Amino acid sequence: xxxxxxxxxxxxxxxxxxxxxxxxxxxxxxxxxxxxxxxxxxxxxxxxxxxxxxxxxxxxxxxxxxxxxxxxxxxxxxxxxxxxxxxxxxxxxxxxxxxxxxxxxxxxxxxxxxxxxxxxxxxxxxxxxxxxxxx
Amino acid sequence: xxxxxxxxxxxxxxxxxxxxxxxxxxxxxxxxxxxxxxxxxxxxxxxxxxxxxxxxxxxxxxxxxxxxxxxxxxxxxxxxxxxxxxxxxxxxxxxxxxxxxxxxxxxxxxxxxxxxxxxxxxxxxxxxxxxxxxx
DNA sequence: TACCGTTATGTTTGTTCGTGCATATCGATA
DNA sequence: TATCGATATGCACGAACAAACATAACGGTA
Numbered sequence: 001x002x003x004x005x006x007x008x009x010x011x012x013x014x015x016x017x018x019x020x021x022x023x024x025x026x027x028x029x030x031x032x033x034x035x036x037x038x039x040x041x042x043x044x045x046x047x048x049x050x051x052x053x054x055x056x057x058x059x060x061x062x063x064x065x066x067x068x069x070x071x072x073x074x075x076x077x078x079x080x081x082x083x084x085x086x087x088x089x090x091x092x093x094x095x096x097x098x099x100x101x102x103x104x105x106x107x108x109x110x111x112x113x114x115x116x117x118x119x120x121x122x123x124x125x126x127x128x129x130x131x132x133x134x135x
Numbered sequence: 136x137x138x139x140x141x142x143x144x145x146x147x148x149x150x151x152x153x154x155x156x157x158x159x160x161x162x163x164x165x166x167x168x169x170x171x172x173x174x175x176x177x178x179x180x181x182x183x184x185x186x187x188x189x190x191x192x193x194x195x196x197x198x199x200x201x202x203x204x205x206x207x208x209x210x211x212x213x214x215x216x217x218x219x220x221x222x223x224x225x226x227x228x229x230x231x232x233x234x235x236x237x238x239x240x241x242x243x244x245x246x247x248x249x250x251x252x253x254x255x256x257x258x259x260x261x262x263x264x265x266x267x268x269x270x
Numbered sequence: 271t272a273c274c275g276t277t278a279t280g281t282t283t284g285t286t287c288g289t290g291c292a293t294a295t296c297g298a299t300a
Numbered sequence: 301t302a303t304c305g306a307t308a309t310g311c312a313c314g315a316a317c318a319a320a321c322a323t324a325a326c327g328g329t330a
């Protein structure tokens with residue numbers, strides 16, 4: 001039986017959108033204390049993580065995480081209270097959605113074809129495809 | 136106040152995923168009676184609509200829509216009972232999610248920045264945040 | 271002051287998504 | 301049997317996404 005997981009994103013019109021990726025990034029920042037560590041932990045490039053955080057902060061009237069540069073440890077990033085509020089709201093909604101989804105989709109998902117159930121891309125510490133491979 | 140809209144997709148592990156696009160396609164097929172009309176109605180290419188339907192049918196042990204080729208009108212496509220069941224389940228879940236989202240995210244979305252209504256990709260050559268903003 | 275790790279940001283490359291176009295085929299009907 | 305509208309499928313192309321690489325600036329601390 002396929003393990004159905006519901007992923008969702010909140011579309012904020014013209015100002016952007018919030019999805020599981022950005023929330024996971026905020027959580028990783030909170031855990032690690034820096035944007036680069038968070039990116040490493042999530043297996044995404046620093047460049048891209050930075051742009052996600054930029055999107056997040058431009059999306060709201062107040063920042064979700066603040067960064068400082070320089071210092072003994074080079075700098076770091078910290079999630080703001082509002083950022084934590086955002087994480088909590090998202091995860092809370094997610095839990096409820098997950099619960100509702102089970103109820104509504106059980107009968108349907110039972111018909112899902114099970115293929116070679118390999119891991120739904122959970123722990124991918126570092127994805128490094130061989131670059132030089134010419135097609 | 137950006138009118139926040141929640142879009143979600145159900146991830147069925149290795150077998151695929153169903154989101155608003157595929158559901159809308161099924162609904163359009165049901166309305167129009169053919170895959171090509173459905174694609175036109177949704178403003179997507181027939182080529183892509185066909186691949187979506189292919190995904191859907193490979194995703195479950197029974198088809199969501201069946202197509203017939205040739206005949207007086209050239210052919211057509213019809214949503215199966217299971218397909219209708221899938222649509223209903225998705226829309227039902229969507230309604231509930233939309234409702235929950237309002238409750239959970241009101242306080243957060245209120246902080247969403249309202250930009251000039253609907254400007255998907257304005258020519259923003261460089262986004263430079265004030266580096267010496269508050270510390 | 272030199273160092274080091276981090277933020278910040280530009281450029282290049284590759285991958286995925288979806289369109290557009292070109293066919294081939296099918297089958298009831300005129 | 302020729303026609304016509306729809307399915308079915310391959311391929312080239314641009315756009316959007318995201319990684320990889322390359323620097324520059326910063327600021328405690330040894």
